[in-house]
Amino acid sequence: MIKTPLQACFKQGETEAGCDEAGRGCLAGPVVAAAVILPDHFSHPLLNDSKQLTHKQRNLLRTIIQDQAISWAVAMVHNQEIDQINILNASIKAMHLAIEQLSTKPTLLLIDGNRFHRYPDTPHQCIIKGDATFLSIAAASVLAKTHRDEYMEAAHARHPHYGWDKNKGYPTKVHRAGIAAHGITPLHRKSFRLTDQQLSLEL
Numbered sequence: 001m002i003k004t005p006l007q008a009c010f011k012q013g014e015t016e017a018g019c020d021e022a023g024r025g026c027l028a029g030p031v032v033a034a035a036v037i038l039p040d041h042f043s044h045p046l047l048n049d050s051k052q053l054t055h056k057q058r059n060l061l062r063t064i065i066q067d068q069a070i071s072w073a074v075a076m077v078h079n080q081e082i083d084q085i086n087i088l089n090a091s092i093k094a095m096h097l098a099i100e101q102l103s104t105k106p107t108l109l110l111i112d113g114n115r116f117h118r119y120p121d122t123p124h125q126c127i128i129k130g131d132a133t134f135l136s137i138a139a140a141s142v143l144a145k146t147h148r149d150e151y152m153e154a155a156h157a158r159h160p161h162y163g164w165d166k167n168k169g170y171p172t173k174v175h176r177a178g179i180a181a182h183g184i185t186p187l188h189r190k191s192f193r194l195t196d197q198q199l200s201l202e203l
Helices: 055-068 079-085 085-101 134-156 171-181 196-203
Strands: 016-022 033-039 072-075 108-112 124-127
Touching: 016 085, 016 134, 033 085, 033 134, 055 134, 072 085, 072 134, 079 085, 108 134
Parallel strands: 016 108, 108 124
Antiparallel strands: 016 033, 033 072
């Protein structure tokens, strides 16, 4: 299959920041968002939706994006706040926090997905599968994913029973078995369905 080239911009003449998040479906750890403003003529043959890339490719692109972006930022909203405000609001808050940190003010925000809360004084465009459509959103997806993976790999060293070095907090059999055997950690999202028993009780 021939890969369709990603688009460089949504609207000519704008300073566009692509925004994406990682970790919405995880049982543990923060949701992480990134915002990236790329130079006009930026391109890289590997750059794509981070889910389509290998671990090695993502880490290679992370360095390139961070070196060459006009501005980039990453922000986290942790599990305790996710439990308080829900994962959608936490994901959007993480995007807002990342946008706030950009050293260059964008004039247009490109948001992966179909839900967003308006950021003050900056128009936005929600784009379903935006991380597979626009370079800046793909770049944000790579940064969000790699920074979150790094966080969960470090957390694995402190909490080794859940397989976070491999599953990064997603609900795999190993992760759920770890919860059943060892209970939850301070990083688990208590508002999520954490065990197979919870799942069966809700069916």
